[in-house]
Amino acid sequence: MSQNKASDIVYDFIMGKIQEAQWLPDTKIWPENRLADELGVSRVAVRDAIQKLSAMSVLRKVQGSGTYVENVGINTLTDTLAPIAAISDQDLLSIMEFRVFFEYGNISLFMNRCTRDEIELLEENYKAMVANKNSPEVFHKADYEFHNIIAKGTGNLFVTRISELCMNVLLAQHERITRSLGPSIGVEDHGLILKYIKEKDQKLAALHMERHIERIISGMKSTLTTHLQKADKKLNGGR
DSSP: OOHHHHHHHHHHHHHHHHHTTSSOTTOBOOOHHHHHHHHTOOHHHHHHHHHHHHHTTSEEEETTTEEEEOSSOTHHHHHTTOOGGGOOHHHHHHHHHHHHHHHHHHHHHHHHHOOHHHHHHHHHHHHHHHHTTTOHHHHHHHHHHHHHHHHHHTTOHHHHHHHHHHHHHHHHTHHHHHHHHOSHHHHHHHHHHHHHHHTTOHHHHHHHHHHHHHHHHHHHHHHHHHHHHHHHHHHTTTO
């Protein structure tokens, strides 16, 4: 197991404990040796994850005492995107427009740093997308996890967290996005992205990622225009 992968396991475990309110603010977390033993990773991986979480103000280290959960955690950032159920069409489009540049850059960084295991994980995820193309909720979860795998593979903590935040918002809106485009374009585009990643062609992989997001935006705009036209027609008494 790579050091980055082991560190991610510790990171996800600690975040899970905090998000599930098992470790509350000012709670002392497990010592490094227990985390290493319980998760089957090295203490170096534990220290790396704790250092990342401390830099994000999720944890704080107290010399001679241990590591504690901070009062202000990563959920503060999540709150800026809430309530996701009430997000407007324009906000949804804004997120997608941001993703054009964000996802394009992630591809190049991913291909410079990814491991064979991460590419295999992308393949497995793509197979899940294809197998569930007629099950919208399962399909979209696999779709968004495809992007999160790429984000994690960049090795950049902030890229990973931003990707997770975006995907959580979009997953809550998957019905509107499905109406805009359906699954067929997603299957086609992700297949091409994966193909060029495996062929180590950064330029084509990034270009197909860019095209994929732009196709979703185009479909969403078309759907939004149709909704506005119907609303105007209704206001004008059907004329």
